[in-house]
Amino acid sequence: MLRVHSYESMGTFDGPGLRLVVFLQGCNFRCLYCANPDTIDACGGTPTKPEEILRMAIDQKPFFGKRGGITFSGGEPTFQAAALVPLVRQLQEAGIHVCIDTNGGVWNPAVEELFSLSDLVLLDVKQADPQRHNALTGRDNVQTLRTAAWLEEHGKPFWLRYVLVPGYSDAEEDIRALGQRLGGYKQIERVELLPYHTLGVHKYEAMGQEYKLAGTRENTPQELEHAAEILREYFPNVIVN
Numbered sequence: 001m002l003r004v005h006s007y008e009s010m011g012t013f014d015g016p017g018l019r020l021v022v023f024l025q026g027c028n029f030r031c032l033y034c035a036n037p038d039t040i041d042a043c044g045g046t047p048t049k050p051e052e053i054l055r056m057a058i059d060q061k062p063f064f065g066k067r068g069g070i071t072f073s074g075g076e077p078t079f080q081a082a083a084l085v086p087l088v089r090q091l092q093e094a095g096i097h098v099c100i101d102t103n104g105g106v107w108n109p110a111v112e113e114l115f116s117l118s119d120l121v122l123l124d125v126k127q128a129d130p131q132r133h134n135a136l137t138g139r140d141n142v143q144t145l146r147t148a149a150w151l152e153e154h155g156k157p158f159w160l161r162y163v164l165v166p167g168y169s170d171a172e173e174d175i176r177a178l179g180q181r182l183g184g185y186k187q188i189e190r191v192e193l194l195p196y197h198t199l200g201v202h203k204y205e206a207m208g209q210e211y212k213l214a215g216t217r218e219n220t221p222q223e224l225e226h227a228a229e230i231l232r233e234y235f236p237n238v239i240v241n
C-alpha cells in the first residue's frame with residue numbers, strides 16, 4: 001500500500017509535458033514555507049493499492065503526449081521508496097515516463113533503486129549552505145548534496161529546483177553558493193527558480209499550527225529575474241517558474 005495525500009491530473013508544473021501528479025504522505029523536512037503541511041505526517045493520507053495508481057496512469061496516458069507522464073511528489077516520495085519501486089517498473093513497462101520530485105534527503109537501498117529506475121528526478125535544493133538550510137528546513141543538507149552528486153556520477157538527468165525565500169535563501173551569497181556547489185554538473189538539464197508564495201497558509205490555520213513565516217513578503221519580478229541572472233552565470237538553462 002502507498003499512503004496518498006492527493007492527485008492532480010493534467011499537471012504542468014512538476015516535470016515535462018502534461019502529468020498525473022501523485023502527492024504522497026510523509027516528509028523528513030520541516031520547511032518553514034511548506035505549502036503542504038498536511039502531507040508531512042507519514043501516518044496520514046489514504047492507503048492506496050499501487051495497482052490503482054497504475055490504472056489511473058494508464059487511463060490518462062492518451063493525454064500525456066510525447067513528453068508527459070507521472071510525477072511522484074509529496075510530502076517526500078522517497079519515504080515510500082520500497083513500495084514505489086515495483087510500481088515504477090510497471091509504469092515503465094506500460095510506456096509511462098516517471099519523475100520523482102524529491103528533497104533528496106533520504107537515502108537507503110530502495111531510494112537508490114528508485115532513482116536508478118526513474119526517467120527524471122526533480123531535486124529540490126532548499127539552501128546550499130548547511131546552517132542556513134537547517135534554519136529553513138530543520139535538517140541539514142548533507143544527504144541532499146550527496147544525492148545530487150550520486151545523480152551526476154550515475155548519469156541520471158535531473159532538474160534542480162530552488163525556492164527564493166526572502167531572508168532565507170534570496171541573498172546573493174546564497175544563490176552564488178548554489179551555483180558554486182552544483183554549477184559544473186552535466187546532468188542538470190534545467191534549473192527552475194520558484195517564487196516564494198503563501199498559498200498554503202490557510203492549511204496551518206486549519207491544522208491549528210503557527211505559520212512561522214507570517215509577514216514574509218513575496219518576491220518581486222525584478223528580484224526573481226536578478227536571481228535568475230546570477231544563476232545563469234553557473235547554469236546554462238535557468239527558468240523562472
Ligand code: SF4
Nearest residue numbers: 027029030031034075
Ligand atoms: S520538503 Fe516539501 S513537503 Fe517536506 S516540509 Fe519541505 S516543502 Fe514541505
